[in-house]
Amino acid sequence: MFSVKDRNFIVTGASGVLGTAISVALAKSGANLAILGRSEQKLKDTLERINSFGGNHHAFACDVLKAEELSKINVDILSQFPTIDGLINVAGGAAKGASTKAEFLYPDTPLQDSFFGINLSDFQQTSDLNFMGTVIPAKVFGEAMARQQFGNIINISSMGAILPLSKSPAYSAGKAAVNNFTQWLAVHLSKSNIRVNAIAPGFILTEQNRFLLFDEKTGELTPRGKRIVAHTPLGKLGNPDDLISTIFWLLSEHSSFITGATIPVDGGFSAYNGI
Numbered sequence: 001m002f003s004v005k006d007r008n009f010i011v012t013g014a015s016g017v018l019g020t021a022i023s024v025a026l027a028k029s030g031a032n033l034a035i036l037g038r039s040e041q042k043l044k045d046t047l048e049r050i051n052s053f054g055g056n057h058h059a060f061a062c063d064v065l066k067a068e069e070l071s072k073i074n075v076d077i078l079s080q081f082p083t084i085d086g087l088i089n090v091a092g093g094a095a096k097g098a099s100t101k102a103e104f105l106y107p108d109t110p111l112q113d114s115f116f117g118i119n120l121s122d123f124q125q126t127s128d129l130n131f132m133g134t135v136i137p138a139k140v141f142g143e144a145m146a147r148q149q150f151g152n153i154i155n156i157s158s159m160g161a162i163l164p165l166s167k168s169p170a171y172s173a174g175k176a177a178v179n180n181f182t183q184w185l186a187v188h189l190s191k192s193n194i195r196v197n198a199i200a201p202g203f204i205l206t207e208q209n210r211f212l213l214f215d216e217k218t219g220e221l222t223p224r225g226k227r228i229v230a231h232t233p234l235g236k237l238g239n240p241d242d243l244i245s246t247i248f249w250l251l252s253e254h255s256s257f258i259t260g261a262t263i264p265v266d267g268g269f270s271a272y273n274g275i
Contacts, residue, residue: 002248005030008081009251010141012064012133013090015042017206018156021240022088022247024049029248032056034077036070036091036137038063056080064091064133070140077141084144086152086251089134097122098170115169123170130174135181138196145194153189154250155182155198157262162200162270175200179262186260195259197250202266203228205237213237233268 004026011026013019015037023035027050035050037043040061047059058080060073077084097119105114134155145151159165160172161179179198186196205213213225221229229235246265249255264270 001254002252003029004085004248004251006032007085007251008032008034008083009086009088010034010036010077010084010137011088011090012036012137013092013156014046014059015039015061016090016093018201018204018240018243019090020046020049022090022243025241025244025247027051027053027055027057030055032081034058034060034073034081036060036062036064036073038091064137065128067136067140070137074140074144078144083148084141084151086154087137087141087145088247089137089153089155091133091137092130092156092158092171092175094126094130094168094171095119095122098126098168100167100169103166118169126170127174127177130171131177131181134178138181138185142189142194146189146192149193151194152251153185153194153196154247155196157182157198157200159200159202159264159266159269161262162264182262183260190259195250195256197255197259198262199243199246199250200262200264200266200270201243202232202238202264202269204242205239228269231269231272231274232266233272236267238265238267 009026009031011019011023014023014035023033023046027033032055035046043059043061050057062069100115101113102109111117138153155178157178158175160168161175164172182196182198213222215222243265246263
């Protein structure tokens, strides 16, 4: 029902955990991929994994915020793929200085631990990576879809776009912009047979955030991890593979009447207000 065999996709952020999981799932199901990421070594590792399934795959180490880089890569991709069936924008993240140390500003809270101590350069870098890191690939790689008059764009949003995450104003604002942009672009491209949707993952356990969610000595959830699980009706953390079925569904014709939507894959987190 949801075959991607012999279809051609571009995946940004493919050197990260989520991008790798998505790329491996697509390649395993017979898709051809152009994968992009910042870490050349991690990208090579992902390429080696997807090549093991056969198919026509290519890797490009790059910065998704540099349009000129992406334009050159686009030429290479179009020389390999006759059409571009879909773009999956996974690239994102947060710089350390873009977050606050304190959740609330009390009278005795040091100002440097609050919003007023945020590093504005890190704030802009984070908001740009999450928002413009979606806009620029959509503009560069989406043009081929406009010319061929079909295509599919999936943006990776976040729970932070729906409910701002404490201590993470730049990341949350950047992802909220992704949701709004997804709606706008879906309408703009609707007459060209191009659908645009987003997925908002809940709290996904990865190697990068494991130390924040689990105590390394006891293996038990940290206080933050316990708060997250307690606010997730299904009572557990997600894993990268939990996104895969939604990706395949949005890429298929079985979702042909869906565009401009942000689909939560969050264990019910966004539906629960804690009361």
